[in-house]
Amino acid sequence: MQKIKIGLLGFGTVGSGVWKILQENKKIIGKNCGYEVEVSKILVQDMTKKRDGIEQKDIFTDNPKDILEDPAIEIVIEVMGGIEPAREYILKAIENRKHIVTANKALIATHGDQLIHAAKKAQVELCYEASVAGGIPIIHAIKESLSANRIYNIMGILNGTTNYILSKMTAENMDFETALKEAQGKGYAEADPTSDVEGHDAVYKLTILARLAFGSYVHFEDVYREGITKITPIDIEYAKELGYVIKLLAIAKEEEGKIALRVHPTFVPQQHPLAAVGDAFNAVFVKGNAVGDLMFYGRGAGDLPTGSAVLGDLINIIKKKDLQKRLYENGFDQNSKRVIRMEENQSEYYVRLLVKDVPGVFGKVATEFGRHGVSLSSVIQKGREEPSVSLVFVTHETTEQNVQMAIKDIVNISEVVKLANLIRVEKMS
Amino acid sequence: MQKIKIGLLGFGTVGSGVWKILQENKKIIGKNCGYEVEVSKILVQDMTKKRDGIEQKDIFTDNPKDILEDPAIEIVIEVMGGIEPAREYILKAIENRKHIVTANKALIATHGDQLIHAAKKAQVELCYEASVAGGIPIIHAIKESLSANRIYNIMGILNGTTNYILSKMTAENMDFETALKEAQGKGYAEADPTSDVEGHDAVYKLTILARLAFGSYVHFEDVYREGITKITPIDIEYAKELGYVIKLLAIAKEEEGKIALRVHPTFVPQQHPLAAVGDAFNAVFVKGNAVGDLMFYGRGAGDLPTGSAVLGDLINIIKKKDLQKRLYENGFDQNSKRVIRMEENQSEYYVRLLVKDVPGVFGKVATEFGRHGVSLSSVIQKGREEPSVSLVFVTHETTEQNVQMAIKDIVNISEVVKLANLIRVEKMS
Structure with a gap:
């Protein structure tokens, strides 16, 4: 090569x-x-x-x-x-x-x-x-994929340090100084955290995005800037009560040929996708006149x-x-990688059985699971659908084959009315 | 031109x-x-x-x-x-x-x-x-932006119809048939909903993504497929109790040169970003060995x-x-668009005042807001920090100038100890 x-x-x-x-x-x-x-x-x-x-x-x-x-x-x-x-x-x-x-x-x-x-x-x-925004391909998206759009606005969590601090303050009712120290301990914040906590870092990033989104050369000095040092647990609590989460947002909006550019702590409605962006993650929310709402989420910093x-x-x-x-797509290797059969799939499983409400049925079912090498992590039993009752199991990780074989035998137990549902529990990693 | x-x-x-x-x-x-x-x-x-x-x-x-x-x-x-x-x-x-x-x-x-x-x-x-995934630039991202990564897995909500149905079932304890009818009424589901609710549509999309992510030509027939027709409100309730949300996920994972490809209802942990993807939205979660976790969220269908x-x-x-x-970036128009001054900014505002706990102070503050054209949407008063108390206002939309002028006068009211905080409440639209 x-x-x-x-x-x-x-x-x-x-x-x-x-x-x-x-x-x-x-x-x-x-x-x-x-x-x-x-x-x-x-x-x-x-x-x-x-x-x-x-x-x-x-x-x-x-x-x-x-x-x-x-x-x-x-x-x-x-x-x-x-x-x-x-x-x-x-x-x-x-x-x-x-x-x-x-x-x-x-x-x-x-x-x-x-x-x-x-x-x-x-x-x-x-x-x-x-x-x-580190690994998030937001510049590429704006320059290439969204190039047929008029972009109305960009709202970003562009600084991981401040998002970590605010997330900690929100989750653990921590004050700013304590959360900052924790962020420093974790390597998320520098010894001199000014650039992050006062919003300078986010201002730079917003300036770059706004130019691309609006095709107009904006200056970073024109961005209104306010950091997070004045946010207290009291404000976070009131925000929660009012249905909001406090985030340091970087906002660029175009309205009638005028651009608004601001970085400041912001009340974000709890149900908005940006409200769920925790830890040191970044996210950028973009609204275009064709694409509608779009959000990108990922690691905004770090070596890799x-x-x-x-x-x-x-x-x-x-x-x-x-x-x-x-220029042209290289095509693909033909079947260079083997697609596994579903029986080989490894997962945890949610299994809901309808059973007759008689003593001993739980033991019989559990025994069948065990016989097929399926161990159980949760069991729930409630009397909702009499005369039958739902018996719910969540298994530890096992193969599709094991769980299917176990169920084959379980539905033959006389007290088991039927398999009501089987749903895979994904590890998400 | x-x-x-x-x-x-x-x-x-x-x-x-x-x-x-x-x-x-x-x-x-x-x-x-x-x-x-x-x-x-x-x-x-x-x-x-x-x-x-x-x-x-x-x-x-x-x-x-x-x-x-x-x-x-x-x-x-x-x-x-x-x-x-x-x-x-x-x-x-x-x-x-x-x-x-x-x-x-x-x-x-x-x-x-x-x-x-x-x-x-x-x-x-x-x-x-x-x-x-409609407007979400996921193919571009995998082919271009993530091309230095080994991609471990892709987990996607790739079908808006089924996500709408499952979201409705979850939020309103609705059964599948009712939610499907609502989706059809809204134009999210076709008269014959088979391709969506049985997972065929998601299988096609996952096939395309898996090829690009793993560089191997996979066949759509190799994707395990299970639709959402068997999901009941009972399962959704148990999922909630166990800390999960049920989503139709399209999953592609590569492990040791083998590829797993599956579309099926899945228990997704409530705190995972995919769990928050509601309505008819799509989202694609990608994990690469360099970029880490990345998520793209947006409208997966529709004309625009x-x-x-x-x-x-x-x-x-x-x-x-x-x-x-x-090839080369065109540069930007120089200041073709005016950046607005912060005073012109329109927003709702959260204003927290520390005030002395005496009668009449609320009226005096409210009067000042009114005098400056700022109307109020919420007021909270609680006695937490005696002898002073927090008095919290959320305004209707107003200008930065109005709210700042009002506060200038408000902090001169003798019963007002100080402005404890002012945070902007973003409309997010």
Whole structure:
């Protein structure tokens, strides 16, 4: 397989996530882009730092020119963060006709227009899916899939740290300071949490989304911003009483040619899909005039989710690179993977029997389950449908075959009237 | 602006949705693809049928050759449904080197491989985003954004009709027959509901997703299928008691090179995001080894959501068509739209005041709100933080300016200790 060379600017959380995925999913990535992706060089600040699991020691450099001026490197991935020198490096790479993938929200929010124009002039790609909402492909969705829509509004939970804090405060009646400390302990919040808890991070992301959604270059300074530090358990309790959940929402709405842009704590109705977004998850709710309501939900940060977005961009650039050869779907392997027979399926099972209300029937049924290797996790018996009663079992994980064989024998027990229902209980993982 | 000519095969629900969006969003679509999209011909069965809002009467034809053999038509949109003659027409169009967009799940699920190979041979695009989950861009996400991931599993609510029925049964303790009749009354279910309620529709969609996720050509006959007709209110009640919601899930999992494919009623834990997907909405939950958990939620059917997906595909094909000119992001209009000042923002407001617990204070506060044009929808007063008490107001919609001016005066009332909090209540629409 032909190789394509890339350079990495930065090797922090996201950079090492990108590296890990490139190793782990080498085969899949090769299949999906048609090339073997080779990391030629990685720019780091500290050459002496020990980096586990990387054998090629000469891959690291502290000289940006080794990447920016190497003609063999076709694509540069910028994951160093911050405005400078990231901006300078990217401009240099663009000038040298390298495609760019970046995860840098602050840079795109503050200097996006300059970079986009430079990329356009040099006829290279500039992709930044990873800059907003981590692994959630919201930029791709707005730019591609929803491109036939007029977008009315975007409402996002774009910051995982604050969502974790507010979720904790809501679930455990915790105050802000305690929840923040817990978030810091879990690595969800930085030692200086200002950028997250005061809403700056969400402002950057909203700025990027609003430009794409409305096709108008908005400035991050125009976004109204209010953080979550003043939210108290008392307010959360009143919110609950009134039927709401408090979330830090990033909101962009267009009405009559005017755009509203705001990041602030918000009462969200309890039944709205955004209200259910807990933990450090992100979610983006989009309303378009054709598609209606759409929501995307996933991990908004972390090495692998963000790396997934970076590499999604990378693969797209490579696929476009020689479009004439690769435009068309590759087709599928024919039956390369075996589809399992349903009898092999492993699951927990909900089994409801109608039985005669006489002593001893429970024991007989349980014995049959046991004889077929099916163990039970819950049993409910109530006298609702006399003269028969419902006898409800939930099994531990077992095979479809075991449970079906058990039921075959169970329905032959004289006190069992019939199998009323069997429904699979999904592990969801 | 240069024109690009397309032909429509079929003018039912989806076809007329495509037409409506092309009219309504003409400007946006032109901007996003760089061409004026012109529908040259529409193939219909009944030429005499009256079709409102379409002036060009010669646009309709009952002769497929008018589209399939017109060299001026570059892209064919197939929205007629069914296997034949849709398959025959698409193959003919491909042979004549036209790109294809289709919403036809049954056709892709049963003959996808034949069509993909034909398209590859003729070097044309074959896109079918609209065939699964309507407006939700799940195919695009799996093919593009998640292409660096090994996908472990997909769990989807892929059929809106059955989700509506199960949601009704759950919320209103309704039996299946009654809920089905209601779904039919609302137009969510067909007169013959078999394809939906027996799970055939979901099987087609799962087949398509599983192929893309696992890169292996699976056959729809290999999918285990069980419908929802046997679900009773009793089972739903037991599920609730055990902490679950019953959903018709379409599940594809890969484990150790083997694929499990099943569509059946499933116990979903109440706290799982899929459990909250109500009404006729669809949702797809994807787990990848890099991205982690991801969920997409939206309208899985209907003229405009499905039309949105069809036209997203169309725009992508057009953008790829002359990639060298159009590959690069167009940049944004500079400030074409005015960002409103926060004072203009319209919202409802939650206002919590700490006040001294003396008579008359409520009246004084309410008077100030009224004086500034702010009307109130809820008031809560409880004695929790003595000697002060919280006085909580939720306003009707008003401007930020009005509410801020009112509060300025309210905090000067001698019995008001302070403004404890002000949080915006979002309309979410």
